[in-house]
Amino acid sequence: MAKLSIYFLLLLSSHYMLVIANSDPTNFIKTSCRATLYPALCIQCLSTYASTIRQSELQLAQVALAVSLSRARSASNFISKLAKRRGRKQRGYQATKDCxxxxxxxxxxLNRSIKELGRMRRRFTGQDFAWHVSNVQTWVSAALTNENTCLDGFSGPAMxxxxxAAIxxxxLNVAQVTSNALALVNRFADRHRGEETTNLP
Structure with a gap:
C-alpha cells in the first residue's frame, strides 16, 4: 500500500512539473525559437519579455519585430553619426550613405509590420487573416533584403x-534578429491557419 501511495505521489508530482514547464513563458520562447535560424540570439533577445509574451504566438511575433525595429533604429543612428564624423571625402562614403x-x-x-500585426488582435479569419499576415511577411522580407543589401555594400574594398567592421x-545583428522575427511571424501564421482548419465543422 505504501509503495502504491509513493507511486501515485511521484506520478502526480511529474504531472505537476510538466504542467509548470508547459506554462512557463521562458520555455515557450525557447521552444518557439527553434524555428529560427539563430535560436540562441532569439532566446537572448526575447527572454527579457517573457512576462509580456506569456504563451501567445502573436505577442511573440510582435515583440520579435519590436526588437528588430529598435536595433534597426540604433544601427541607422550609429551609421549616420559615423558618416558625419568621417566626412564626404572619406573612402566608403557612398556605401555608408546608401546604407x-x-x-x-x-x-x-518594420514599423508598418508591427502596426499591421497589431490589427490581428481582431481575430481575422480566412482571407482577411491571409491578407493581413501576407502584408507583414512581405514587409519583413523586404526589410531583411534591405539589410543584406547594406551588408553587400561593404563587402568590397570600399571601406x-x-x-x-563596426557598421x-x-x-548583421539587425539582419539576424529580423530573420528570427520573420520566422516567428511565419510560425504564428501557420499555427493560426492550423487552428482554423481544426475548428472547421
Missing part, C-alpha cells in the same frame, strides 16, 4: 578598418 537610406527603409517597413557588426 543609411536602406536602414531608413527598414525602419519604415576598411574599424568603421567598416557590418550592427547591420
Amino acid at each position: 543609411i537610406e536602406i536602414m531608413g527603409d527598414t525602419v519604415y517597413q 576598411n578598418g574599424n568603421a567598416k 557590418r557588426k550592427r547591420v
Whole structure:
C-alpha cells in the first residue's frame, strides 16, 4: 500500500512539473525559437519579455519585430553619426550613405509590420487573416533584403578598418534578429491557419 501511495505521489508530482514547464513563458520562447535560424540570439533577445509574451504566438511575433525595429533604429543612428564624423571625402562614403537610406527603409517597413500585426488582435479569419499576415511577411522580407543589401555594400574594398567592421557588426545583428522575427511571424501564421482548419465543422 505504501509503495502504491509513493507511486501515485511521484506520478502526480511529474504531472505537476510538466504542467509548470508547459506554462512557463521562458520555455515557450525557447521552444518557439527553434524555428529560427539563430535560436540562441532569439532566446537572448526575447527572454527579457517573457512576462509580456506569456504563451501567445502573436505577442511573440510582435515583440520579435519590436526588437528588430529598435536595433534597426540604433544601427541607422550609429551609421549616420559615423558618416558625419568621417566626412564626404572619406573612402566608403557612398556605401555608408546608401546604407543609411536602406536602414531608413527598414525602419519604415518594420514599423508598418508591427502596426499591421497589431490589427490581428481582431481575430481575422480566412482571407482577411491571409491578407493581413501576407502584408507583414512581405514587409519583413523586404526589410531583411534591405539589410543584406547594406551588408553587400561593404563587402568590397570600399571601406576598411574599424568603421567598416563596426557598421557590418550592427547591420548583421539587425539582419539576424529580423530573420528570427520573420520566422516567428511565419510560425504564428501557420499555427493560426492550423487552428482554423481544426475548428472547421
